Amino acid sequence: MSFVTRSHGDQAVTQKVPSARPRWAAGDGPGQRASTSELEAAYETFFRTHFTNVTRTVHLIVHDRARAEDIAQDAFLQLFRDWPRIAAYERPEAWLRRVAIPLAVRGLRRDALWSRVRGLFLPRLAPAPADPDVLEAVGRLPRAQRVAIVLHYYEDRPVAEIAALLGCGEATARVHLHRGRRRLAELLGEEGPDAPRR
Amino acid sequence: MPLDDRLRQALDDEAAGIEPDVGRHLAVVRGRARERGMPARRLAVAVAAATAVVLLAWGATIDPEGILDSLLEPQSVSAPGASTRSLDDDASIAGARTG
Numbered sequence: 001m002s003f004v005t006r007s008h009g010d011q012a013v014t015q016k017v018p019s020a021r022p023r024w025a026a027g028d029g030p031g032q033r034a035s036t037s038e039l040e041a042a043y044e045t046f047f048r049t050h051f052t053n054v055t056r057t058v059h060l061i062v063h064d065r066a067r068a069e070d071i072a073q074d075a076f077l078q079l080f081r082d083w084p085r086i087a088a089y090e091r092p093e094a095w096l097r098r099v100a101i102p103l104a105v106r107g108l109r110r111d112a113l114w115s116r117v118r119g120l121f122l123p124r125l126a127p128a129p130a131d132p133d134v135l136e137a138v139g140r141l142p143r144a145q146r147v148a149i150v151l152h153y154y155e156d157r158p159v160a161e162i163a164a165l166l167g168c169g170e171a172t173a174r175v176h177l178h179r180g181r182r183r184l185a186e187l188l189g190e191e192g193p194d195a196p197r198r
Numbered sequence: 199m200p201l202d203d204r205l206r207q208a209l210d211d212e213a214a215g216i217e218p219d220v221g222r223h224l225a226v227v228r229g230r231a232r233e234r235g236m237p238a239r240r241l242a243v244a245v246a247a248a249t250a251v252v253l254l255a256w257g258a259t260i261d262p263e264g265i266l267d268s269l270l271e272p273q274s275v276s277a278p279g280a281s282t283r284s285l286d287d288d289a290s291i292a293g294a295r296t297g
Contacts, residue, residue, distance in 0.1 A: 044224060047220070047223075047224050047227070048220055048224070051218065051220050051223055051224070052216070052217065052218060052220060055216055055218045056213035056216045057213075059212075059213070059216050060209055060212060060213060065216060068216070069218050069223065072218070072223070073223055073226060073227055073230075076223075076227050077227050077230050077231060080227055080228070080231045081231065133208070134204055134205055134208035134209075135208055135209075135212055138205075138208075138209070149205070150209065153202070153205045153206050153209050154206070154209040154210065154213060181201070184201065184205065185201055188201065188204075190201045190204075
C-alpha cells in the first residue's frame with residue numbers, strides 16, 4: 001500500500017493506493033544519471049506525493065499537528081540532503097519513514113521525560129475519563145505500542161516492516177501490537193481481537 | 199463494530215483531517231537546506247574578520263621602529279614580560295656553577 005495525492009479542483013487529496021513504484025532518480029534511459037534539475041523536479045514530486053501522509057502518520061503517533069508537521073519537515077530535510085543517493089532506491093518512501101518514525105518516537109520519549117519532571121513540581125492533573133474514545137485510548141498507549149498500532153491499522157504495514165521501523169525484532173513488534181490491542185480493548189471496554197497473523 | 203474496524207475507522211478519520219500546506223512546507227525545507235550549507239562559509243568569514251581586527255589592533259599598538267631597535271640590540275630588550283636578567287647575571291651564575 002502506498003499513498004498518492006490527487007488534485008480535485010483547488011484541493012489536493014491524498015489517498016491510500018496500491019503501490020506504484022516510481023524510480024525517482026531515473027534518467028531518460030537505462031543506466032543514465034539524472035541531471036540536477038531532474039533530481040530537483042523528482043524531489044518536488046516526491047515531496048508533494050508523500051508529505052501529507054508522513055505528516056498524518058506522525059500526527060497519529062504524537063497527537064500534535066504542529067509537531068507532526070515539524071517532524072515531517074525534518075525528515076524531508078534529511079531526505080533532501082541525501083536525495084541524489086536515496087532517489088535511486090527502490091522505495092525512497094521506506095527510507096523516509098525510517099527517519100520520520102524514530103523522530104516521532106524520540107519526541108514521545110522527550111514528552112514522557114518532561115511529564116515526569118512536571119509531575120515532580122506540579123499537582124497531578126485529573127485522571128483521564130473512564131471511557132475514552134478510540135483516539136484518546138491510542139494516545140494513552142506506551143509509545144512502542146502506539147507506533148505499532150498506527151503503523152498496522154493506519155498504514156497497513158506488516159509486522160516485519162513495523163519491526164524494521166521500530167528497530168526491534170519481529171517477535172517484539174508482534175508483542176507490542178498484541179499488547180497494544182489488548183490494552184485498547186480494555187480501555188474501550190471491548191473484547192480483544194486475535195493476534196496479528198502477518 | 200469490531201475493535202479492529204473501529205480502530206481503522208478512527209485513525210483514517212483523524213488522519214483525513216490533516217491537510218498540511220505542502221507548498222509552504224516544500225519552500226521551508228528548501229530554505230532550511232540552503233541555510234544548512236551556510237555555516238562553513240559564515241565561519242570562514244567570521245574567522246577572516248576576527249583575524250583582520252586582531253591584525254589592525256596589533257598594528258595600531260605596536261611601534262615598528264621599537265621592534266626593529268630591539269632586534270638589532272638584544273641587550274636592550276625590555277618588552278613587557280621579558281626577563282630583566284642581564285648577560286652579566288648569566289656570567290656570574292655560570293661562574294658560580296663552575297667555581
